[in-house]
Amino acid sequence: MSAHPYFDVTAALLTQHGKERALAPLFRDALSIRLVVARGLNTDWFGTFTREFPRRGTQADAAHGKACWASRLARLEFGLGSEGAFVPGPFGVGAVDVELVTWVDARRRLRVTGAASAPSVHHHQLVRTEPELVDAVRRCRFPSHAVVVRPDGPHGARATRGLATWPELEAAFQGARRRSANGTVFVENDLRAHVHPSRMALITRAAEDLLQRLQTLCPRCAAPGFGRARVIPGNPCRCCGSPTTEALADEFGCVACPFRDSRPRAAAAADPERCPQCNP
Structure with a gap:
């Protein structure tokens, strides 16, 4: 494997949600690639699941953009970025998580993407009472998966994210209900990877798909990334x-x-x- 063009290189990953903990061992074991976290850009700029910032372009655009910025910020030849999206499940039932992990090679001007998808946890519910809150977070798989609460509805002001314990959930719920114009609180999964283990597992699968492609060289020109x-x-x-x-x-x-x-x-x-x- 030492003859591979990406063997023993260093690549930058743009993340602020701990994705390096899942991805670094995979890249190290596959090609002895060292991952470093690029600093200096808030990834919320590419879009947030809680709708404060709309996504710029497509999901693929966001993954590619993160990889390019990672390369630039770290001043490295190779960059890595990932982006997730949730779409309705078959016949509109449930949700499917689609994860993309993109590698860019600035010198060769190559872009290779791995992908994975699976049914996942993505629940949201408008509640008024504590029993309704308990039902909502149970469907969110709380506390293993964190939740977000905000007053009034999906676009209510001052969302509280990353809630993963009952005391902080109770405090956030009461605070949101006091600020609500009609006593309602919107509860949803926090879909950021570091507090949504189902997402992080699927990002790992997408990275494995990417690595399989990176390790496959074109039969004609020997460039990495040959695949379906x-x-x-x-x-x-x-x-x-x-x-x-x-x-x-x-x-x-x-x-x-x-x-x-x-x-x-x-x-x-x-x-x-x-x-x-x-x-x-």
């Missing part, structure tokens, strides 16, 4: 043979050169239920 670029649909219907929306192949690609490699999936023909001809 897209899924090609069109698996034929078992009944009529028409192309369906099911995956037919995976296209792997390089982040540095135009090389692409299409790899068919060894799968059975598609069920007619997924066929636009048999099941329009």
Whole structure:
């Protein structure tokens, strides 16, 4: 592995929520990469889950921006950034956490991203009474997952974040209720990684996906980051043979050169239920 272009390098990570504790061992064990935390920029600028600062651009833009700023602030060739997003689960039930971890190589001008997604904890509820509060935080998996409270609703002023003990939760709830115009308090998960262990575990999985890509060199130009670029649909219907929306192949690609490699999936023909001809 010592011949790898990223072996034994130092990279900067932009975080203020302790992500280095989860990521540093992974990068050290995979490629002997040393991670240092870049200082000098509040990551809230890229957007906050509690809506004080809207996200600038897409989730991918935010992860890439953090990685670029990490490289600049630390004056290092390599930067690392991560960004999470919560989207509705299947049929609108529950929430799915999507995590991206992006590596930038300033000299080679390369950008490689790892990803992971899974159902996660993302509950929010408007409450008035202490029994309602207890029900809300139970759904938030409190106290292992911290919560946020604020008066009136999701955009109420003076949110109190990082609540992880019953005494501080009780004090924050009473304070928010006193400030509320109608006696209601909005309770939600604190989605910052250092107080949301389910998120931190998924960030770890996204970093593992990134490292797998970084360790895979392009067969043509030997650049790091070769991996799956897209899924090609069109698996034929078992009944009529028409192309369906099911995956037919995976296209792997390089982040540095135009090389692409299409790899068919060894799968059975598609069920007619997924066929636009048999099941329009």
